[in-house]
Amino acid sequence: MFDAIGLQDFLIVALALFSLGVYCVLTRRNAIGILMGVELILNAANINYIAFSHYGSANYDGQLYSIFVIMLAAAEAAIGLAIVLGIYRRFSSIDVANMKTLHG
């Protein structure tokens, strides 16, 4: 049933998702936009985990790792957005180019 779609097709999709995420992180100047790019990158990693778990081995280790990655992504989003809101309260801006208080 799954003859036509192989492991490499999923890897290509994950690679495209990863590239878009890196592009988002590199070009965005909005801190929330950068966090969205990080979420895209983590999703690409999860697709790789589950694709290798499905095509490579008969156990659930890959799926379990992807669940841990999802947990850490949720933690990262919560802390990251709390930091962004704190920055917004202090500087009234979330443009990362304006955050140069530590710039020596």
Add this chain to the structure above:
Amino acid sequence: MEEFSLSVAAFYFMAGLTLLGAGGVVFTENIVYSALSLMVSFFGVAGLYIFLNADFVAGVQVLVYVGGVLVLTLFAVMLTHQIAEIEVSNKSVGRVPALLICGGLFLVIAKALRGAEFFTTPGGQVSESSTYGIGNLLLREYILPFELASVVLLAVLVGAVVLSRKEVIAPDGTPVPERETIPLTEGQRVMSSPRAALAGAAAKQKVSDV
């Protein structure tokens, strides 16, 4: 054309949904549209998980990402205003170098993937519901990471509360930590506490009555 089965069509639909959503996140100018495109991308990824027989992870993806992370992101977008102003809200800079870097990365890795030989087991795919196996693994072999995850989530809970609480502002305008007491004169302290002020007034009343 006989190879074009329903599963192939489903795969291309899910992959297209994922990549279209990601493209919306990356290229739209309004950050609210970016957040909503992120939801489309998350649903596409959940569909890919179902395609790979990972039904439990697909459910977790929808619950945690769409129900949690995305709502959190939308809250942050709404709380930091200026969302209507494109130049301020979602500016992109350095598009050309970033495009070169990411395009080069994509082409190099794709070429490597096309040339690679992966060891796959054609008969080894798990076909029943994955929840039973995942639950067994989580409570047997992966019990330590499972418990550590709960500690991490507790730390995140406390950290988010600490990061987003309001700071106490002293009368001269400088922010002070909550533990530090603000030095006050005796009169100010009575004024600041309504119960103490009432008690003082009542005592004065009694004195005047006598």
